[in-house]
Amino acid sequence: MATGYFSFSGQTPSLSAVLTTYASISAFMMVIRTILNEVIPRRMREFISSKLSEYFLFNFSNEFTFIIEQRWEAVISETYKAAEVYLPTIVGASTDSLLVGSNNTRNSTAVPKLAAQKILEARQTINIYTYDHKHSSWQSAVFQHPSTIDTMAMDADLKKFIIDDLDTFVNRKGFFDNVGRAWKRGYLLYGPPGTGKSSLVAAIANYMKYNVYDLQLQSVKSDADLRNVLTTTTNRSIILIEDIDCNETVLHDRGRRSASPDKEKETENVSLDPGATLSGMLNFIDGLWSSCGEERIIIVTTNHKERLDPALLRPGRMDVHIEMGYCNPSGFRMLAKTYLGIKDHALFGRVDELIKKVDISPAEMALHLMKSDDPTIALESLVEFWTRKY
Numbered sequence: 500m501a502t503g504y505f506s507f508s509g510q511t512p513s514l515s516a517v518l519t520t521y522a523s524i525s526a527f528m529m530v531i532r533t534i535l536n537e538v539i540p541r542r543m544r545e546f547i548s549s550k551l552s553e554y555f556l557f558n559f560s561n562e563f564t565f566i567i568e569q570r571w572e573a574v575i576s577e578t579y580k581a582a583e584v585y586l587p588t589i590v591g592a593s594t595d596s597l598l599v600g601s602n603n604t605r606n607s608t609a610v611p612k613l614a615a616q617k618i619l620e621a622r623q624t625i626n627i628y629t630y631d632h633k634h635s636s637w638q639s640a641v642f643q644h645p646s647t648i649d650t651m652a653m654d655a656d657l658k659k660f661i662i663d664d665l666d667t668f669v670n671r672k673g674f675f676d677n678v679g680r681a682w683k684r685g686y687l688l689y690g691p692p693g694t695g696k697s698s699l700v701a702a703i704a705n706y707m708k709y710n711v712y713d714l715q716l717q718s719v720k721s722d723a724d725l726r727n728v729l730t731t732t733t734n735r736s737i738i739l740i741e742d743i744d745c746n747e748t749v750l751h752d753r754g755r756r757s758a759s760p761d762k763e764k765e766t767e768n769v770s771l772d773p774g775a776t777l778s779g780m781l782n783f784i785d786g787l788w789s790s791c792g793e794e795r796i797i798i799v800t801t802n803h804k805e806r807l808d809p810a811l812l813r814p815g816r817m818d819v820h821i822e823m824g825y826c827n828p829s830g831f832r833m834l835a836k837t838y839l840g841i842k843d844h845a846l847f848g849r850v851d852e853l854i855k856k857v858d859i860s861p862a863e864m865a866l867h868l869m870k871s872d873d874p875t876i877a878l879e880s881l882v883e884f885w886t887r888k889y
């Protein structure tokens with residue numbers, strides 16, 4: 500059959516028939532392309548072509564790009580943090596693809612989330628972060644403070660209370676959900692210098708295995724800046740505001756409040772030096788912004804609790820107030836055990852007498868106990884210093 504078309508009759512078409520058909524189709528396609536190029540604007544053509552390639556890639560390829568956003572619902576994503584911890588352990592410079600598998604076909608979206616939680620829970624190191632305003636991001640360093648709740652020179656009952664409180668907090672996600680409160684706990688640590696406030700923060704971080712975000716209020720420029728700084732902290736972390744009484748405006752705020760109790764709203768908006776307001780901070784602790792993120796412990800330390808605004812101190816904001824005091828006999832014995840490895844010594848009686856008469860901070864005491872490995876030399880140094888103080 501001498502024709503320019505393919506025959507479906509079972510006969511093999513001749514070479515010239517194939518070439519003729521090919522030439523006709525090519526010519527037809529060229530005409531169509533020319534018409535389309537002239538009729539459809541370039542940008543629309545590019546859009547159609549990109550959609551077509553996306554469609555074919557998505558439907559006919561077994562590869563896809565897995566994007567883990569750094570921030571999810573305004574806070575740093577736990578999955579992102581887990582990937583940051585985990586991926587460097589399995590990929591290197593030469594890795595160009597990664598095979599990800601799951602045997603849970605029914606609930607595959609839960610897999611990354613659960614894996615993220617497990618990875619973060621198994622995390623051995625914890626970090627301390629400080630905010631870099633120039634680059635608008637938290638800068639981290641590995642946190643290796645040796646303090647533990649065990650090594651703190653504190654009343655045994657108080658230690659037990661703290662541990663129980665932390666355990667209760669961490670196990671009560673359901674409770675916080677049910678009562679409609681953000682899963683947060685505020686601790687106020689107050690007492691004279693050198694009584695272990697910072698050490699207790701480190702001990703809590705080590706106990707909970709939480710990262711610590713060290714918030715320097717004085718470098719925050721405004722409430723918006725404060726929100727940005729705080730919402731970029733991760734879950735399962737401690738937000739630390741040390742020596743809050745050093746912020747002049749908090750003290751002024753308190754003074755104005757007592758002078759005019761009716762002006763509560765007004766005083767709450769007084770600026771914390773130089774930019775954030777007390778109201779902005781309270782809003783994050785238990786206001787609308789408190790719901791950004793969960794499992795957070797906010798710790799505020801001060802040498803002068805009496806100077807702080809009552810609005811900050813009330814339950815829901817600072818739930819637990821812990822007074823860190825000067826050494827008592829049991830605190831001294833705790834330090835002697837930690838620093839010198841002893842439970843008793845002939846000089847303990849003299850130390851007990853001095854403790855009743857002169858206040859000494861655990862920091863001062865530790866300084867003398869570190870002077871020698873020989874308990875007698877170290878205790879003599881302590882007693883001599885103390886007697887001079889008396």
Ligand SMILES: Nc1ncnc2c1ncn2[C@@H]1O[C@H](COP(=O)(O)OP(=O)(O)OP(=O)(O)O)[C@@H](O)[C@H]1O
Pocket residue numbers: 650651652653690691692693694695696697698699802823860861862863865
């Ligand atoms: N209660 C304590 N138990 C064990 N060690 C303590 C205690 N208090 C202080 N120390 C020791 O003293 C050092 C200083 O203590 P720390 O910085 O924790 O005190 P602070 O109350 O935060 O002081 P400041 O108010 O000046 O910041 C610590 O490194 C720690 O070794």
